[in-house]
Amino acid sequence: MANHSDKRFPKAMFEPAQVDEKLAEKIEKPSLNFWQDAFLRVRKNKAAIISFIILMLLVIVTFVGPYINGYDSETQNAAHSNLPPRIDAVADVSWLPFDGTWENRSGEKLYPYEERGIEESYWFGTDKFGRDLFTRLWEGVQISLLIAVLATAIDMIIGVSYGAISGYFGGRVDNIMQRIIEILTGIPNLVIVILLILVLEPGILSITLALAITGWTTMARVVRGQVLKLKNQEFALASKTLGATDFRIIFKHLMPNMVGVIIINTMFTIPNAIFFEAFLSFIGLGLQPPDASLGTLIEDGFKVMLLYPSQLIIPSIVISILMITFNLMADGLRDAFDPKMRD
Template identity: 40%
Template sequence: MDMNNSEDDKLFKFARQDTKVEHYEGASLSFGRMVLLRFFHNKGAVISLALIIAVALFAFITPHISQFSPNAVEPAASNLNPGQAGHWFGTDNLGRDIFTRVAKGTSISLEVAFVAMAIDLVIGTTYGMISGYFGGKIDILMQRFTEVLSTIPMIIVVTLLVLVMRPGMTSIIVAMMIMGWINMSRIVRAQVLKVKNEEYILAAQSIGVPTIKIIFSEILPNTIGQIVTTFMFSIPNAIFLEAFLAFVGLGVPAPLASLGTMINDGYTQAVVYPYMVCFPVLFLAIIMLGFNIMADGLRDAIDAE
């Protein structure tokens, strides 16, 4: 028996594992920093962000440093081609510098869109959280109201506001405020319904934490990703809506010009002077494409596992 055991010891050896397990000892990254790292690894999103920043700087700085006023009429310099007499984008039929007007029009479009969507962000987030958290009859009544409101076309709301108010930035912003928050409220409500039955929410309720504190301290931080993403996607939609309203004559009044009014002024002469409509359309396309690509990158960074 002893001989067999000695032979077994020679044939079989206990495996030794010398692998050393290394543990990460560096600083842990917060969720926000992880999102930023993922976002900046997306080349398309970074390029879009840089492009949007460049367009915004062009829009808000150029009217103040240009030698030409965006609203100054010079009949002697009408219909100049791009590059003539220092007019980089040419002039329109009233002799106004298109380069400066495109910059000013872009700034107006961005202002209208950001102000309207910022207000919609507050209204939609608050409405959606109340509806989703309390549920029951409150949720039913609030959702029926949004369904009725969403059936009204935006163009009707804007037309009625123009009849009551003066055409301009205020009427467009108010129209966007009335209709623009609905999609945000629905997305926030869906996120609240998903989160409110989690254990940490039930635990907070069981120990008597006030409802307002639960909503803003526990639920809101866990829905912020979807809120930010929805907000980013809403901005290009608002810019396009403002341009469309201006194009059909419901935008800012003359002599002010947004991108939509410039497109409206230039398309009638597009065959003879195509540059009058090409430059506003180009900047509108750059803004919308840039925001959409950046919003896609932000969504991927937030939703990445």
């Protein structure tokens, strides 16, 4: 039996390996800081990367679009009212709805461009006043994004400062500040909007204020929770021992450790603000004609969706893309900034 084992396992297989002591402390994986590590994990999230690319393309088209086809968003032409989308380059592609035709309820195909003798092409069609919907759509996206970004910036500034102060000082200060948040949270947004419209004219200012008055409370609660967790850790106590002021500890030492959470909440706030603005405009409490936003365009298209469905479908697709891309990016950033998700 022993001879058989020696043949299967020669003695050369059991010689000690040569160990180089210089390689004992070698680090195989490169040292990465927080942002480098987060970027590598975001890059692995294909949904977040694709959403970012789509969003960037959409933003570029939003600012370039109104100047592409040469039509003005407010110029009315009754002879060109309610025209279907037509793009000459793809008009012959049967499965694309850009051939400049309508279908009535009986399935009969109509040719409004030829019937009216119109040679121009409106890529997304026109509304009941003959205004170019392609230009109005991208100007409406500009306004919707402007309102969302302004409201989110105000939410971030107020919410972060309020939550950090409340969580850091704690005690009676925290108790009073949290009761104020509870009172504001209990007030419906629609009530605030209606009150603001009674005082201010419906428009960008009133909608932004309505979004900002109560929108910052979520950010404040999240930041407060993070400050309560961080303020008693060693680096914060060391700074306090060395004589750092409360303001410096909050904004110099605690705030950088909450950047990930703040960015994530901001990314989730933007699509919520876009949707709320569209909702207000849809029910008539937002922007008023002739101003355009995604909400007003969807509201106009809703009125004629049985006759001219493209007037509703196109802005609905755009707002859906905005909502989906922002949410997927927020999910990707949440996973990237979460230490528990590290490989």
